[in-house]
Amino acid sequence: MQLGVIGMGRIGRSHAAVLDANPAVDRVLVASRSRASADKAAADLGLEAVDLESLVDSVDAVVIASSTDSHPELIERAIVAGKPTFCEKPIALDIEPTERIVALVDTEGGRLQIGFHRRFDPGYAAARQLVISGGLGTPYVVRTISHDPVPSPESFIPTSGGIFRDFLIHDFDIVDHVLGEPITAVFATAAVREHRVYAKYDDYDVAAVQARTASGALVTMSCTRHDPRGHDVRMELFGSRDSVVVGWDDRTPMRSLEPDGRRLPADPYEDFLDRFRAG
Structure with a gap:
């Protein structure tokens, strides 16, 4: 071949x-x-x-x-x-x-x-099956997190389609795929908080979405072009029978501020390729 x-x-x-x-x-x-x-x-x-x-x-x-x-x-x-x-x-x-x-x-x-590679990730596949089987119960709220470790190179930005079509498109797709129903109402906002190069091309380095699905489940999405701790992509699902998370493991770049809470991992995911080689 x-x-x-x-x-x-x-x-x-x-x-x-x-x-x-x-x-x-x-x-x-x-x-x-x-x-x-x-x-x-x-x-x-x-x-x-x-x-x-x-x-x-x-x-x-x-x-x-x-x-x-x-x-x-x-x-x-x-x-x-x-x-x-x-x-x-x-x-x-x-x-x-x-x-x-x-x-x-x-x-x-x-x-x-x-x-749309997230559909084939074992964690997202398990979330989809949990919804289909009824194990999650009635979906209440879904939260997605998509945080890149470093800003895009400038040469990428003009033809990328912007933070919604290039990046958050994955979140819209995986919510539809996991819940098995479309998003029917959306409020979205975005800003340039740190990396001014995005403004040069009418793009943004942070974005947030509030949405509702056809059955009434609520969805929030968080997206940033820069995460100082590493590559962080997750989905949290809260339903009438269970509460679960996809993308949370020993290398997820998050730390707790509680006295006995989780410390920052020694080797957090560096980027997209590092994350999905591990997956």
Whole structure:
């Protein structure tokens, strides 16, 4: 099997390395809108770089990890070519191109997966089963925490889609997935509290959401682009039969201020890749 990875930033490089290590994969080709970036990544990873225009026709399936603004065009190219496609979230920056791509996939009978990885994390899967089984009881309140350890590089910000579409999209997705019902009402707010570079691109470094689901469960979301203690992504669920948390373990970067409370772990999760390698 031959696979192609488009986009040679941090996530694209990670995908390429993981795929190359998979014994079921015979060959990994990489490409980027910048040929120099693709050539550098290929040299670093021991892979082969090709032009973006030729990659889709040269492989059996495609992974898209490029900037968000390029997703619709690249998804369309891969689906029309009949290639199974994995794309990092989101599909697009706006509703219209998102709906157009969904319709295209249906019309073409294509196979497209979007990178909502939390759905496959054992803790979130267990939370979903707890809700389905009735073990949680009636869901009262759900709280999500999504805190990155360091601010984004400036080059990432202009095409990221912003803190809601790039970051909190995971929280909206996992609440819907775990509870099995959509969010129907939202109040959201955001600010630049520390890292002024986000304001340069009409973006934010902190955000908060209050929401309500179709059945009436209440949801709060906390999101920051900087957590001085490390990578912290959690979900707390409170229901009529149980209270549980996902993402809380010996390396979660939180400490208690109670005299006999939990101390900060010696090796808190450093970043996203560190957290999910451990998972």
